Amino acid sequence: MLALQAVDTLTPCPCGNHTGYTRCCGPLHDGGIAQTAEALMRSRYSAYVLKREDYLLATWHPSTRPASLKLTAQQPMPTWLGLNVKQHQQEGEHATVEFVARLRYGGGKAQRMHEISRFVREQGRWYYLDGRFPE
Ligand SMILES: [Zn+2]
Numbered sequence: 001m002l003a004l005q006a007v008d009t010l011t012p013c014p015c016g017n018h019t020g021y022t023r024c025c026g027p028l029h030d031g032g033i034a035q036t037a038e039a040l041m042r043s044r045y046s047a048y049v050l051k052r053e054d055y056l057l058a059t060w061h062p063s064t065r066p067a068s069l070k071l072t073a074q075q076p077m078p079t080w081l082g083l084n085v086k087q088h089q090q091e092g093e094h095a096t097v098e099f100v101a102r103l104r105y106g107g108g109k110a111q112r113m114h115e116i117s118r119f120v121r122e123q124g125r126w127y128y129l130d131g132r133f134p135e
Pocket residue numbers: 013014015016017020021024025026042043046
């Protein structure tokens with residue numbers, strides 16, 4: 001995949017981790033297991049940046065998963081500007097991650113997307129359930 005090879009050399013990882021893509025979200029995109037809901041959330045953010053719709057759907061819980069996201073057909077196309085994870089809480093097989101993502105549509109102004117996402121772990125794998133927007 002062209003987009004992936006192009007980003008392999010980039011530091012930091014699209015999610016903002018300074019260890020770089022190949023040591024952060026890359027292994028998860030290749031089928032690795034996220035140890036925490038926060039790691040999964042970061043890898044899903046990176047998947048939005050890289051338009052890895054397959055990964056986003058695979059890590060979405062079947063009970064809430066949309067049929068498709070049509071990321072490459074989005075108009076205007078979002079440009080993701082950064083991720084800030086504010087809080088991560090886990091209780092057993094359930095977790096929430098609060099984050100602020102910054103993005104811009106087309107040539108528009110940068111905006112903040114503040115979300116509290118819910119995750120559930122099944123058979124050792126975390127899945128995104130849904131999110132709410134506190135502001
Ligand atoms: Zn990452």
